[in-house]
Amino acid sequence: xxxxxxxxxxxxxxxxxxxxxxxxxxxxxxxxxxxxxxxxxxxxxxxxxxxxxxxxxxxxxxxxxxxxxxxxxxxxxxxxxxxxxxxxxxxxxxxxxxxxxxx
Amino acid sequence: xxxxxxxxxxxxxxxxxxxxxxxxxxxxxxxxxxxxxxxxxxxxxxxxxxxxxxxxxxxxxxxxxxxxxxxxxxxxxxxxxxxxxxxxxxxxxxxxxxxxxxxxxxxxxxxxxxxxxxxxxxxxxxxxxxxxxxxxxxxxxxx
Numbered sequence: 001x002x003x004x005x006x007x008x009x010x011x012x013x014x015x016x017x018x019x020x021x022x023x024x025x026x027x028x029x030x031x032x033x034x035x036x037x038x039x040x041x042x043x044x045x046x047x048x049x050x051x052x053x054x055x056x057x058x059x060x061x062x063x064x065x066x067x068x069x070x071x072x073x074x075x076x077x078x079x080x081x082x083x084x085x086x087x088x089x090x091x092x093x094x095x096x097x098x099x100x101x102x103x
Numbered sequence: 104x105x106x107x108x109x110x111x112x113x114x115x116x117x118x119x120x121x122x123x124x125x126x127x128x129x130x131x132x133x134x135x136x137x138x139x140x141x142x143x144x145x146x147x148x149x150x151x152x153x154x155x156x157x158x159x160x161x162x163x164x165x166x167x168x169x170x171x172x173x174x175x176x177x178x179x180x181x182x183x184x185x186x187x188x189x190x191x192x193x194x195x196x197x198x199x200x201x202x203x204x205x206x207x208x209x210x211x212x213x214x215x216x217x218x219x220x221x222x223x224x225x226x227x228x229x230x231x232x233x234x235x236x237x238x239x240x241x242x243x244x245x246x
Binding site: 019021060062083084085093 | 156197214
């Protein structure tokens with residue numbers, strides 16, 4: 001599981017690449033938190049899931065954890081390019097109500 | 104034609120990708136669509152995650168996974184010999200998690216129910232068996 005990031009116009013774009021399951025979740029949590037703590041000069045985050053080849057509901061827990069962390073500093077997170085199954089899980093869980101999908 | 108397989112593996116997160124990909128490989132001769140394959144892989148992974156997270160609080164035990172296919176029907180049994188589920192009805196409730204401090208969504212069984220045609224969860228004398236069914240669409244359909 002790889003995480004790439006770049007800041008464009010005060011937006012932190014995070015590209016998650018690979019498979020997000022119980023095995024990779026702990027590392028993803030740690031690396032996302034490190035990224036969010038060390039990057040400066042952004043006011044919002046866009047999670048790009050276009051290269052996420054597998055995700056189950058473990059991914060919802062990981063994303064909600066980062067949402068809670070960023071809520072403390074008023075930085076919204078948006079989701080983009082989810083797979084068909086990720087989309088179904090997000091809709092089922094109501095995730096888009098707190099982390100809206102953008103196209 | 105009927106076909107079946109059974110494997111046993113240690114209930115550790117490292118084996119999740121192995122388990123879901125084994126099932127996907129086994130059902131490939133049935134010509135599932137990409138969507139059906141993804142549905143089954145996701146549901147299997149949810150069931151395996153449940154065992155890893157809940158069944159063996161002390162020491163990782165074993166998971167037995169049986170898959171059988173008949174024509175276009177897939178039946179998957181995932182069994183552990185762990186602590187069991189105290190209240191199955193509650194565990195099946197969307198968003199319920201017995202570990203609220205661990206960033207868990209409580210959506211595992213809901214995803215299994217939604218992605219498969221039928222889900223059964225039962226406590227055994229020792230541990231839990233989750234049974235999931237899915238009927239695949241015919242390989243050739245009129246459009």
